[in-house]
Amino acid sequence: MFNKSQLTLLIGAILAAPVVYAQAHTATTDVDEHMVVTGRDYGYKADTNTTAMRIEASQLETAGQVSVIDEQLIDEQRASSLDEVLQNDSSVSIGDKTRNRVTYSLRGFEIQSGSGFLRDGKQHWSHYRQPIELLERVEVVKGPSGLLYGKSAPGGLINMVSKKPTYETQVNVSQDIGSDNESRTVVDVSGALNEAQTLRARAVVSQQTYDNWRHYTDGSTASTERFVGGLFVDYDVNDNVTVSAHYDKTRDKGSVDSGAYVKDGNVVLGSEHTWDAQWSEIENNVENYGVDVVAQLNDVWRLSASYNHQNFLRHDTESFSKPETYNPETGTFDYQGYDRLDDWQYDTAYVDFVGEFSALGVDHQLLVGANWLGYYYLGKTDSIKGLTAEVGKPLEKPDGLSYRNAGPKDPTERDSYGFYIQDMVTFNDQWQALAGLRYDREETKGSDLVEDAITPKVAVIYHPQSNGSIYASYSESFEPQGEVTSGRGKVYRNDGEHLKPRSGKQYEMGTKWELFDERLFVTGAVFDIALEDVALDIENSDGTYTKTQGGEQVHRGAEFAMQGYLTERFSLHGNAMYLDAEYKSHEQYQGNRPADVPEFGATVWSRYAFENNTNVNLGLTYVGERYGDDANTFKKDAYTRVDMGVSHTIHYDQNLDFIARFNVENVFDTDYMMGGDNTNVTLGEGRNYMATLQVRY
Secondary structure, eight states: OOOOHHHHHHHHHHHOOOOOOOSBBBBOOOOGGGGGOOOOOOTOOBBBBBHHHHSOOOOOSSSOOOEEEEEHHHHHHHSHHHHHHHOEEEEEEOOOOOOEEOEEEETTEEOOOTEEEETTTOOOOOOOOOOOGGEEEEEEESSSSSHHHHHHOOOEEEEEEEOOOOOOOOEEEOOOOOTTTTTEEEEEEEEESTSOOOOEEEEEEEEEEEEEEEEETTOOOOEEEEEEEEEEEEESSSSSEEEEEEEEEEEEEEOOOOOEEEETEEETOTEEESSOOTTTTEEEEEEEEEEEEEEOOOSSSSEEEEEEEEEEEEEEEEEEOOOEEETTOOOOOEEEEEEEEEEEEEEEEEEEEEEEEETTTTEEEEEEEEEEEEEEEEEEEEEEEEEETTTTTOOOTTTTOOGGGGGOOOEEEEEEEEEEEEEEHHHHHHHEEEEEEEEEEEETTTSSSEEEEEEEEEEEOOOOTTEEEEEEEEEEEEOOOOOOOOTBBBTTTTTOOOOHHHEEEEEEEEEEEEEETEEEEEEEEEEEEEEEEEEEEEETTOOEEEEEEEEEEEEEEEEEEEEEEEEEEEEEEEEEEEEEEEEEEOOTTTTTTOOOOOOOEEEEEEEEOOOOOEEEEEEEEEEEEEETTTOOOOOOOOEEEEEEEEEEEEOSSSSOOEEEEEEEEEETTOOBBBBSTSBBBOOOOEEEEEEEEEEEO
């Protein structure tokens, strides 16, 4: 036996390399006056979504669909990327996985890197693989969110919620070993730094390496190295004021795989063939740091304010191979040398005042706030075209290829401002209403381009019983489109004309219920979204173009989801969506369905807990057939993927657990296509494995 001092335990845990927190069935524990809940098992059920909604609101009081994917589910699946997490929500469609990032659509509308993602309720530049190890949950906020967050797509937002420091000491260490030479080590240490527990910190460090299951044309294999580190600090200035600081760094260095080439429904040269050059590589270095303040100003008003700076440097060297030029008789295809350096700076800040009071015989939760977003981008690119490669041989890297050859360029800088007010009114135990209005303004430096928009939201919520609600809502979104600019082979007659932002409008009705003594959360909704003022290129008889704004997309659908316990031992997280999506008005695609948006999708992840501390997981993912491009020239077949897992926990004592896990993804080795058009289709990996050892204190 050993002396379980905190230091001894930490050193022993790291050396032993068993693992991270696996949320087993433990009881709710009260810690002094702080009332901290440790290790409580909700069976994947989330009781609140306050981070995304900016006010204190339960799921039953939220007039919209918010899917919460919590740390327990992420841990059981051993997810290490955002797309692995979001596969648990069928309303999210996974696009192509090129250049060390993934594209997504939500309710059929593409989510943009600069406006579709949040970190702790703040806009987050997400042009890279997100650090899942730093997150306690991911919230999928569905439908237009213009009122609270300004410019965004009408399908919704993805909010990533960071881990928080704990009052009591917690040490979690994990080691994953899996297929494709994958290895990931995670160390997560948290606790109070003083006796009064007013100063708390949490540090998370992760190191991961893995190979691609596909191979370059010369037979070599792509590989990736990834480091994630984060530090979170909370300080209680007094009983009413808490100041938080955070810093995190992600370094992702990996080879490039732009996907498969599909022709006439077949994968050219097989599923394991990669068309990119073996010297292709992308290195992302991302830093985030900032400060948050939460203050209870008096009995009525509380203040929440935040600032975050994001520095993102990307070096991209690759071949931009063109598999569509492949000649099977000669075995040759075209490519180019490409070297690029990108520098993004992203600053966000907001201040919210939330007041809770009674007036005119009803209760109010009033939100008044403002936010600012500063965008900076500078890129330098060098390319050498006209190169030819031969299948089976390495692609030659052209001499002298370097972004340093690019001349001086001016950066792109924008400032965005938003001002909003929202009132949540509670009339009685049965009826609530929400109404709000927001004004946004975006200015581009060095230009007279100014874009602004006003976005409203209204909703009514009826509670027929204390454990259920029915709601109806109307909400809007907007996305700036800039000005008409000639380039890339197109000359516009209306060059320089300012375009108005495209707008999304949604009508939604839904219902939510907490069943089985609030152990199971069930929700469903129907919605109708129209995206208007989409920019279109109209070709003229002389070969020039005119850009108009007559495009429209209409998406109508229905969703159903449940999270929690069906029995004391059986819990699940499941959802399904039906979506009728169509280009209603479009010069090229009218009547077509958007790419990579299935008509029907469903996903389920379940856990059964045996009495001997052994848990068994079963997951099912169904994705219906989809078109591979907006022109609807080819379809991808529907597929069903089955995943399984098993874990066993050894309770050393009341504070120390050892957990062993074994997961199998794609149990039946199903072949399937994910996102991307016919020249860069992401293929699903065959059967693969992950073994994990964990220790939790």
